[in-house]
Ligand code: ATP
């Protein structure tokens with residue numbers, strides 16, 4: 001059987017997953033799981049880097065995020081779902097990799113720069129936050145993943161990972177770690193309902209995958225359109241109009257969407273009619289996911305069992321990589337190989 005390429009992704013358990021996750025990454029993961037070896041990390045240790053004041057929130061959301069995975073069609077028989085903080089090899093790899101990256105390089109990372117600004121850290125950036133790209137390099141390389149299906153905010157982090165990979169390989173004088181590449185979807189960055197560049201759990205501008213029809217309708221009604229489109233008869237702008245961005249992402253009937261765009265540009269299509277269509281489309285996307293999620297959430301013990309089994313499987317894989325990296329870097333071995341106790 002040919003070797004299946006390894007895929008790794010993760011999500012921070014900082015709140016329920018949303019439509020941005022769905023189009024940016026989750027749909028790709030569901031498609032990849034059949035013919036790839038896929039690991040999915042609930043990144044609770046990374047979530048602590050900007051939520052140390054509220055660890056209970058992070059802990060509570062682990063099961064929630066796992067329920068979202070199962071609801072969108074991640075199959076635990078095909079994908080390994082695991083909990084980051086329960087994989088000690090990831091923390092050890094992070095500690096080793098921190099010596100292969102400079103603080104200046106971390107500060108130049110455009111994603112980190114944006115996130116520091118959005119979180120208003122000022123000069124009080126938690127050290128763990130500044131260094132989370134190094135922890136992410138540990139996550140990706142511990143599984144020897146070569147494919148990372150993500151939104152485009154993650155590309156600078158994958159570049160950072162590959163820099164660390166090259167440094168470790170140079171130090172080891174052989175290619176022990178593979179390069180990883182980001183796999184973008186057609187919609188690689190879904191804007192927030194407020195028109196800001198990215199829908200994000202932390203920015204309060206998301207439609208979650210568990211939203212009710214009433215939540216969806218309210219979110220669509222609040223959406224930013226074209227501020228100069230005052231009367232139905234006025235010509236309106238399609239570019240930068242979030243309602244059209246969402247229709248492009250979620251409405252399968254592209255011919256009708258093209259027709260709506262033409263009518264909007266010409267004048268004669270009102271925001272109310274446009275938003276009514278979008279609300280219907282989004283209710284159709286989210287409705288079945290919400291239904292499955294409600295069934296899954298009724299049995300938290302099963303979700304816990306899935307996370308336990310996945311994490312145990314991931315412990316073996318990540319510990320093997322850690323042992324290889326330690327050996328390749330020439331770290332002191334406490335037990336001489338010939339003095340190892342015989343296996344029982
Ligand atoms: P937080 O605000 O806590 O950082 P988030 O909403 O940014 O949460 P993450 O857990 O950081 O979500 O992201 C998980 C994955 O989902 C990443 O691969 C990320 O690129 C992707 N993703 C998140 N938001 C979007 C979006 N709006 N469009 C496309 N992809 C997204």
Ligand code: MG
Nearest residue numbers: 012153200201
């Ligand atoms: Mg994020």
